[in-house]
Amino acid sequence: MSIFTILLSSILVNNFVMSRFLGICPFLGVSKQVETAVGMGAAVTFVMAIASAATYVAQVSILDKFGLEYMQTIVFILIIAALVQLVELFVKKASPTLYQALGVYLPLITTNCAVLGIAIMNIQMELNLLESVVHAVGAALGFTLAIVLFAGIRERLALADVPEAFQGFPVALITAGLMSIAFLGFTGLI
Amino acid sequence: MNSIVTAVVSLSGLGLVFGAGLAVAAKVFAVEVDPKVEEVRGALPGANCGACGFPGCDGLASAIASGSAPVNGCPVGGAVSAERIAEIMGATAGGVEKQVARVTCGGTRCNAFEKFEYAGIQDCKAAALVSGGSKACSYGCMGLGTCVSVCQFDAIDIIDGIAVINPEKCTSCERCVTECPKAVIKMVPYEQKVVVDCNSKEFGKDVKVKCTVGCIGCQICVKACPFGAMEFENNLATINYEKCTNCMICAEKCPTKAIWADFASRKKAYIHDEKCIGCTICKKQCPVDAIEGELKAKHTIIEDKCIGCEACAKKCPKDAIEMIQTSKIESKNLLN
Numbered sequence: 001m002s003i004f005t006i007l008l009s010s011i012l013v014n015n016f017v018m019s020r021f022l023g024i025c026p027f028l029g030v031s032k033q034v035e036t037a038v039g040m041g042a043a044v045t046f047v048m049a050i051a052s053a054a055t056y057v058a059q060v061s062i063l064d065k066f067g068l069e070y071m072q073t074i075v076f077i078l079i080i081a082a083l084v085q086l087v088e089l090f091v092k093k094a095s096p097t098l099y100q101a102l103g104v105y106l107p108l109i110t111t112n113c114a115v116l117g118i119a120i121m122n123i124q125m126e127l128n129l130l131e132s133v134v135h136a137v138g139a140a141l142g143f144t145l146a147i148v149l150f151a152g153i154r155e156r157l158a159l160a161d162v163p164e165a166f167q168g169f170p171v172a173l174i175t176a177g178l179m180s181i182a183f184l185g186f187t188g189l190i
Numbered sequence: 191m192n193s194i195v196t197a198v199v200s201l202s203g204l205g206l207v208f209g210a211g212l213a214v215a216a217k218v219f220a221v222e223v224d225p226k227v228e229e230v231r232g233a234l235p236g237a238n239c240g241a242c243g244f245p246g247c248d249g250l251a252s253a254i255a256s257g258s259a260p261v262n263g264c265p266v267g268g269a270v271s272a273e274r275i276a277e278i279m280g281a282t283a284g285g286v287e288k289q290v291a292r293v294t295c296g297g298t299r300c301n302a303f304e305k306f307e308y309a310g311i312q313d314c315k316a317a318a319l320v321s322g323g324s325k326a327c328s329y330g331c332m333g334l335g336t337c338v339s340v341c342q343f344d345a346i347d348i349i350d351g352i353a354v355i356n357p358e359k360c361t362s363c364e365r366c367v368t369e370c371p372k373a374v375i376k377m378v379p380y381e382q383k384v385v386v387d388c389n390s391k392e393f394g395k396d397v398k399v400k401c402t403v404g405c406i407g408c409q410i411c412v413k414a415c416p417f418g419a420m421e422f423e424n425n426l427a428t429i430n431y432e433k434c435t436n437c438m439i440c441a442e443k444c445p446t447k448a449i450w451a452d453f454a455s456r457k458k459a460y461i462h463d464e465k466c467i468g469c470t471i472c473k474k475q476c477p478v479d480a481i482e483g484e485l486k487a488k489h490t491i492i493e494d495k496c497i498g499c500e501a502c503a504k505k506c507p508k509d510a511i512e513m514i515q516t517s518k519i520e521s522k523n524l525l526n
Contacts, residue, residue: 058204066193066196066197066200067193068193071197071201074201075201075204078204079204082212086211089212089215089216090219092219093220093221
């Protein structure tokens with residue numbers, strides 16, 4: 001698999017949110033405004049890129065070396081949690097407004113299945129370090145793409161005349177479903 | 191055994207490295223939080239009851255620190271926490287008086303008449319839907335305890351068919367006030383010793399047939415009050431707590447005993463002979479002529495007449511008048 005194929009497939013064809021059900025929590029939670037959605041996407045991209053590199057190194061140099069593969073989940077979670085903490089400290093310092101807007105969803109990246117998912121998938125797909133990072137960045141960009149598009153739609157939905165029974169979350173979930181159908185159109189691209 | 195050791199060592203090693211890294215990062219990316227927020231938060235009671243209108247004590251603390259909420263924003267903490275916060279913020283508290291909720295109804299089972307027997311859901315809101323509840327008086331406390339169930343501080347009991355609020359436990363969160371379907375619970379200053387315990391806005395004739403302790407709108411209290419603190423509106427007497435001096439004359443005069451007064455805590459004026467210069471100022475202030483004494487001579491209080499309104503004590507230029515609880519005066523006389 002070439003680098004380009006990995007990137008394209010993870011952004012569009014195997015979009016994390018739309019065709020793998022990963023990272024749904026922030027996708028629904030932080031998608032009311034495009035601006036915060038972009039911030040969330042950036043934070044997730046950063047965490048996923050660093051996390052996939054760190055987990056790859058940990059897998060090769062610690063887990064494989066000492067035969068501790070059964071500790072994969074706990075080690076990966078430890079790494080991700082530490083990284084998210086770092087990002088949280090950084091965002092708090094760099095942009096208090098973004099910190100306020102992301103709210104509880106920022107620490108929730110810790111348990112975001114997209115992050116743990118990318119780390120474990122990289123190992124399962126037997127990618128090397130570079131491929132892992134590219135895969136992670138691609139998946140995170142795909143996540144960002146989905147959440148920003150979704151936020152754009154929701155911004156307009158907020159002004160639309162939605163039937164009473166559908167107002168709020170129902171219409172958001174239906175929109176997410178329709179977006180998923182749209183992303184299905186990328187199947188067969190590669 | 192060996193694999194356990196490697197597992198423990200490698201995992202704790204990772205943990206140590208990350209911990210140290212985060213400690214460094216926390217120092218590098220340290221954000222200076224306004225220390226006032228934390229100090230103010232410490233001065234709040236921490237019940238997170240939401241009575242202030244902010245989401246919990248943290249919300250109020252940051253609002254106070256940023257200046258968008260007054261220092262006395264917390265009704266539960268009362269004057270004590272307001273003062274401490276004012277100290278932190280460098281402002282004056284502006285003396286918040288502690289308020290407590292009070293059920294302004296004296297319609298116990300023996301005082302108020304029922305118009306039918308209610309056997310439905312034991313909840314005031316439900317009962318109020320059935321032609322306004324079983325009480326003949328449609329303004330009174332129904333005593334089914336909706337306020338009891340919303341009170342987080344266990345301050346309300348149903349005694350003899352009406353709700354009674356313990357002022358010591360009440361934190362003035364006003365939940366009961368908003369929940370009561372009859373709006374019979376009012377906020378009253380904690381120090382207030384006289385309260386009109388009736389909520390009926392009906393004419394006196396109608397009140398009389400429904401309740402023995404209702405306000406019948408005779409306005410005797412309005413005429414009796416020496417301080418103009420009694421107000422009369424919608425066939426109901428109310429006390430203006432700003433003007434009221436707790437002299438309890440209204441409660442004495444009320445023909446139906448609709449006005450509650452804590453007579454046990456009634457005070458009497460006492461003139462210290464050594465301080466009195468005989469200026470007669472107090473004599474002029476007294477609304478009930480309870481002070482006697484000529485100019486330049488020592489004044490004395492006629493105890494039977496004194497109503498404990500403090501009007502004389504407030505005006506005395508020599509601070510010679512002390513307000514003493516009735517029981518204590520007797521012991522003082524015994525000593526003398």
